[in-house]
Amino acid sequence: MTHEPLTVDADRFAADLAQLCEIGWEGERGLHRTAFSQPHLQAREWFLRRASAAGLETRVDGAGNHSALLPSGEPEARTLLLGSHLDSVPAGGRLDGALGVLGALEVVRTVKDAGLRLPVTLEAIDFTDEEGTVLGTMGSRALAGQLTPEMLASPRYGRDRLLAALAGAGLSEESLFAARRDPADIAGFLELHIEQGPVLEQAGVQLGIVTGIRGNASFDIEFVGAARHAGTTPMAARRDAGLGAASLILGLRELVMRDFPGCVANVGDLRLEPGAFNVVPERAVLKLECRSLDEDELRELAEAVLALAGREAERWGLELRTEAVGLWKPAPTHPRAREAIAHAARRLRLTATEMPSGAGHDAQVMARITTSGMVFVPSVDGISHHPHEWTSLPDCINGTNVLLGAAVELATTS
């Protein structure tokens, strides 16, 4: 290795990024590239064409995952996967997922062009349906053997949509299961991604080394009081469900900031019933989620949140109903992957900080079966899942160079 580390072709990367960002882009209406939509299929074809043009092998598996491969010269070599996803949320931004796929392609191209001989096969992969307009992390789950018949029986938007999406893409439930790969054949997984939050930008740091993907516990919560005439019922004689909800919203913030400083929580939805100017609310129905990087801490946080809701219900004379609606365990990244990323950043003289990922990613799935890591680049104003989502081109190039450096280190030390 020379004193100056290998870097990617910034001009080629920038030109390709500009092209990719156009596919499904509707200006202020955002990026419309949901899984299996025409713009999504178009982006995937574009990806394979760019891979072929670079002299790479291409492959589409039974889950629809699209790959560009640089085979190792060594026999029985394992595969180091690099990638993310080309699908978007509806009215989303241009870099969530796409940056990680293009960055992976650029890394594989660069290694090929440099004539580097690695002991692993390098594979840039575009996973199917990460965002979940059909099932959610469908492609990475299939590859990692993490799909179950139960998941396919009741996908979040219904089974009809799932079956229609699979059939339209020439896939099937059988082919999804057939896409599973043996973890023994995989050397690791690295994902470059935009942060989707304001931490890096506010700290003035160029890169995030993801320590893990936060687990997520979500609840439907309902406070029940008594509907009364708001003109005739004195303040002290009310059982106002809105007071329970309001106290929980404020108390939740205080609880997390004071007792769970590394965590986040959110009341994202709330409605009052019956919902009239002159009726004291009988019901307050909330959607609440909390997240932590640590499984024990997530459990403690969820317990503390429910205890808080119980205390507020008692304080205001309300009944409380809670229902757990989702639980995702935290997925720590691998120390060797984090070290490889840190080394690469240092060699490139880029500033980097360790941080958790609050959002879910394909890396969350892959971390269950192989040595996995994630690189974050700063999101302008912390915006994501929105037409204004963006990251500066220099930051995108920095992230791709770090992905390259980390991939080479992991490839040669795994």
Next chain:
Amino acid sequence: MTHEPLTVDADRFAADLAQLCEIGWEGERGLHRTAFSQPHLQAREWFLRRASAAGLETRVDGAGNHSALLPSGEPEARTLLLGSHLDSVPAGGRLDGALGVLGALEVVRTVKDAGLRLPVTLEAIDFTDEEGTVLGTMGSRALAGQLTPEMLASPRYGRDRLLAALAGAGLSEESLFAARRDPADIAGFLELHIEQGPVLEQAGVQLGIVTGIRGNASFDIEFVGAARHAGTTPMAARRDAGLGAASLILGLRELVMRDFPGCVANVGDLRLEPGAFNVVPERAVLKLECRSLDEDELRELAEAVLALAGREAERWGLELRTEAVGLWKPAPTHPRAREAIAHAARRLRLTATEMPSGAGHDAQVMARITTSGMVFVPSVDGISHHPHEWTSLPDCINGTNVLLGAAVELATTS
């Protein structure tokens, strides 16, 4: 006057109350006797039949108001009105309005049976559409000359419904205006009504002497923050519109109880947008109303509420939008009417307390043109506008006896 005060025929009253309560009653589905519905028209016919059977004159005016009259023997006598309304809200209770109409009929019958010669004509009146499924206090406004062309141009449920309702009942906009009476011809107005709140029951007091009908100022309020990914955005970096709404709900209660002890306020509706588990709320949209018996106090309260909303918006880094959507001025009752009610209660050895009315009533309209008063009887559990709305029979009879005593005093002293 004898030492024992004149009282109504409790058995006749109870039998009629039982009959009236059946008209439009659908059990647990509540009372369905909205203005101009078949059950409403049936109840009004029943009222006229019961009046005729008692030897009273009957009358229906151009606003559809139904009356039972006991003419004074004196020439040019003014008219003392007693009454309320027979229409209900959808799925309402059996006594809101109906008690006041039947109580008025029973008072007039009792005066007639006792051969009392009063210097005024007594008129038991059933006002049209108090509850507002068409316009709101339509009959009392027409009689009091408080209807305007503007009100008829944009009624709350639309002009088509208003015109259809009038035509179906053989009325018209012209006849509504023709129903106006000269205030000089009116000696006063008394209304017996259920409290619709818990104050009398909780205090163990038999009667409420209404000091006035609270005015009402209502607002649409919107806090605007920034929608962000709830997994990736640290708590301290959020502009969460839900925090503004929650702080306003809690602060409103504290403000009213501390600085405006005679008033009430309510956040009856709230929604968060976009409304997902994993998105920090960008918008919180509230419906807020506040009420006071005093016009200056109502203005001060409304100003304090908006100032509170402004402080909370600033505290949480949110934009604030407020819009005044309604203003009803307070309507104090007349001291002579209050005294007449207090004297009647004392003669009957019933406990009574002065209190405001939080809800609107026909008396609110009548108070603008004549000496007006209201008597409240206790609501079981404070429930109203609900199938469980009820008042014990002894309390209903007490209220009717007080209405009788107050009417006789007002008739002879006006």
